[in-house]
Amino acid sequence: MKKFSKEISVFLFIIATIVVVDVFLQKTLLFKDENVKLPKDYSVLILGHSHPANAYDTNFIKNTINMGTAGEAYMYTYYKAKKVIDNNPQIKNIYVEFTNNQIDKGMDNWIWDDIHLQYRIKDCGVLLDYEAIQLLYEKNPTGFINAFSKSLFDNLRRLFINKKGMVERGAMGKFIPCDAVYVKKTSPDRPKSRKIINYDLEISEYNILYLQKIVKYCQNKDIEVCLIRSPMHKSYDVSYTEYKFKEILRTKFKNIQWLDNKDFPIPDKGFQDSEHLNSYGAKIYSQYFNKQIN
């Protein structure tokens, strides 16, 4: 029994050591403070999901970093933003994209379903704290363990790539140009998220909670935070969520600046679909946004 216990302990210790060393290397090498430092003149951050990633062309917006990432729930945005904010005291303004689909219960899937976990844990898993890990484990234990183990091995390769300036080079989200042009349909488009949402509009408490956390964290750091809605095509139907959306804005973010550019006039050829701008639309909108904030 002694020999058995010893061997089991050694074997488990080897596995545990591999995991701990890997996480440590990721924390210290991949996400080390130096790697997420921005040049002093960058003072504006744009955060959020695919809408800002497609809408804010930072070539036309002064001193701004776009950290928008497709399919990213606010929980992950929160931990990424925390890391960047902590290491860049020059940041004075943060714009967080807040669109109608973000209130929907379906957004919970963006936090813990298998597919999103695979990407998010790989991108920023080591930035999560105990609370987030506990939530993910509680909601999808196998998905989380699987994504975490995959990230351990996938990120090993990234450790050997020079990650200095990773934020400005877009490793934590960036402007994604797209040349596709939206072909307008005769019937109004339904948001994609409709497929997974409940029609009685159940709210994703977790997504809203983490948006609140982003806001609070920024406020604590004396950073001016603003929620923003980028342009959407007129065929994009928000009517069935708008009431609830506005109610959440009123109740949960009542003293927060709200910039609604949903109806900003972008020609049809400036959209890649009813929700997202293409490169052409992004250029028009970014020029406008630059004037709006500067």
Place this chain on the structure above:
Amino acid sequence: MLFNSLNFAIFLPIVFILYWFVTAKNLKLQNILLLVSSYFFYACWDWRFLFLLIFSTVLDYYTGIKMSDAKNQNNKKFWFWLSITINLGFLGVFKYYNFFAASFADAIANFGLQVNPWTLKVILPVGISFYTFHGLSYVIDIYKDRIKAEKNFIDYSVFVSFFPLLVAGPIERATHLLPQIQKKRTFNYTKAVDGLRQILWGLFKKIVIADNCAEFANMIFDNHTEYSGSTLLLGAVFFSFQIYGDFSGYSDIALGTARLFGIDLLRNFAFPYFSRDIAEFWRRWHISLSSWFRDYLYIPLGGSKGGTWPKVRNTFIIFLVSGFWHGANWTFIAWGLLNALYIMPSIIFNTNRNNMDIVARGKYLPSVKEIFQIGLTFGLTVLAWIFFRADSLPQAFEIITKISSKSTLAIPEFRGLYKALVTLILTIFFIILEWIGRENDFAIQKFGFKWKRSFRWVFYLVIVFFIFYFAGKEQVFIYFNF
């Protein structure tokens, strides 16, 4: 509680430590611990059905004693039939009632009459087919005077409910398991390490092979109308490896876990996909069930005595019953019937015992003839699995019709081709390891024994890495449904 869950990863070491460090000196305490742990394990799934399990245990324990104490044959017969009737009655109600009610309604509808059958809205208690068969074998053995009734209720309860085999077998025999429960167990290093190796290999089979294959098998079978014959054939192959990885993986974990507690369970799989004919396949697939049917149904029916036709009849009966045991659906009956047809030539021409030893023993590769035989047997098995997996007979026939069409010559096309390719590569890796280890109880039992220990450990770490890195989307064990 699933074997491939974190809950089990916590549960198992706790029970192991209590078993060997706290209760090791007292056999009675050890057995009580096993019983309590087993009931806890079962209750994690649904505590309400624990009462059914306990009732079934008490029934067989009590009727067993009554049979042993019976003063005359009539009295013995009474207790025997009471136990059989109640056991099969429970199985019938929970597993087959809805099937019979719906089938009856369908049959009546053919005569233009409409009936709304009263169906039960109950879920199938997990493991009912397995623990009922444990109990049945026990009372039949007592009735036939093969064994004496067990007087110790705890020991008997552990025999029925021992957690590694409780929900999906192997289906144990009192003659094999009860003496091990009654005997003092001492820790055996070799056995325990072997058990861990078998658990590791079982997890690999389940999590890497079965769960990944399941993703594609499910997608292709659930949307069979959209796919070409070649894709459907590939789907059937994926399912063949899914069910093998799933069930033999479960059995490996069960056997390995039992070994940690110093108990040997019956072997359930012996590399069935390397079989050279269907008879050999059935000696290697779900062995504990096949041998159960052989001993408690085939032989009592007359077995192979009395000439060819009784043998043919008895073979058809056990395959039909075996199909029906798997589930209340015509697809399982068709699967059983098809396997009976497959095996019939060898029964008629007395060639069913031609291939008793493992293929190519002591050789690296099989002969061309053996490759052909293995390929043909595997092909027939894949065809039969289509019935097993299909939701209905029409669906199975639609799939087979498509596979028989020209579209089978087209390149398979479906979503996730890259991942499917990775799954195929993993499956090939798996087949190679299974081939290398085919002369052992499980593939990696003696793998790397001639290597330095450090190299062998690297191999185990690689398997652990595969389990975590290539884990497929979690699927419930298929045999939990039976």
